Amino acid sequence: MSRVTARRRTLRITADGQVRRPDTLAVEEPLELRVDGEALTVTMRTPGNDVDLAHGFLLSENIIGSAQDIVSARYCAGADRCAPGASNMRTHLGFPETPSESTAGQNTYNVLDIELRTPTPISTRNVLTTSACGLCGRTSLDEVRTRSRYPLPTPGPAVDPAVLTTLPDELRTRQKVFASTGGLHAAGLFTPEGEVVAVREDVGRHNAVDKVIGWALRENRIPAHDLILIVSGRASFELVQKAVMAGIPMLGAVSAPSSLAVDLALETGLTLVGFLRGDTMNIYSAPERLTAVPLTAHAD
Structure with a gap:
């Protein structure tokens, strides 16, 4: 399996001078996702939990609705197409072939093929999903609202703002790779009481x-x-979209939301919280899921 960190030499300059030393970096590698042997997309990711990544991506794209929709998920060796007629989208997108990929039978763990229980015609998406992807418009808003299999609950779980303010720190303490690289994002699922359910990191x-x-x-x-x-x-819009597609009623972010993210949250009824830092936060939509929120002032 590929490593999640790598060492590279760097020249560090400080007020006391300069020194050459190795630095620990987060690994970024392309993962080609195939469905029934046909290339679907390539995403730049940090290796690890690739099967979870594939499940989450296919759910957010409305290709599957449950884990039972997938028969198998397996990595393809360098010369193995996984299925007859499968294309190599990584080559089409210009990624260089590595020595391991040119060696028959050697697994690079950078191509993952998903076999669906019910074959579904999928138009190949010849796009590169980068670590800063996401560009959507009004048609995307309408599509997400109408195609989600899991409408958000009304009113849904009640969450104490005091509990919500503790969650970013809980998330940070579980970012093992970030602690050594400083270069990864994290996402975590929590109960309304603040219990950690799952945490994952990626570039x-x-x-x-x-x-x-x-x-x-x-x-x-x-x-x-x-x-x-x-x-x-x-x-971003895409994160709100993924939450809505998974039936998650509340999304909290340490930084700001985009305007389109707020628009989608308002249209779907998701509680969107931004600037979740210390004991402060901005609530952009569906505040009724937060308990005991006093209104001390009003400004347009």
């Missing part, structure tokens, strides 16, 4: 979310009507 914030949602799917916890999703960075 892409969307991948980290796919990994925890995929874990929940494989544990038969989707729809996750009783869980809270916390992310270490900003709340």
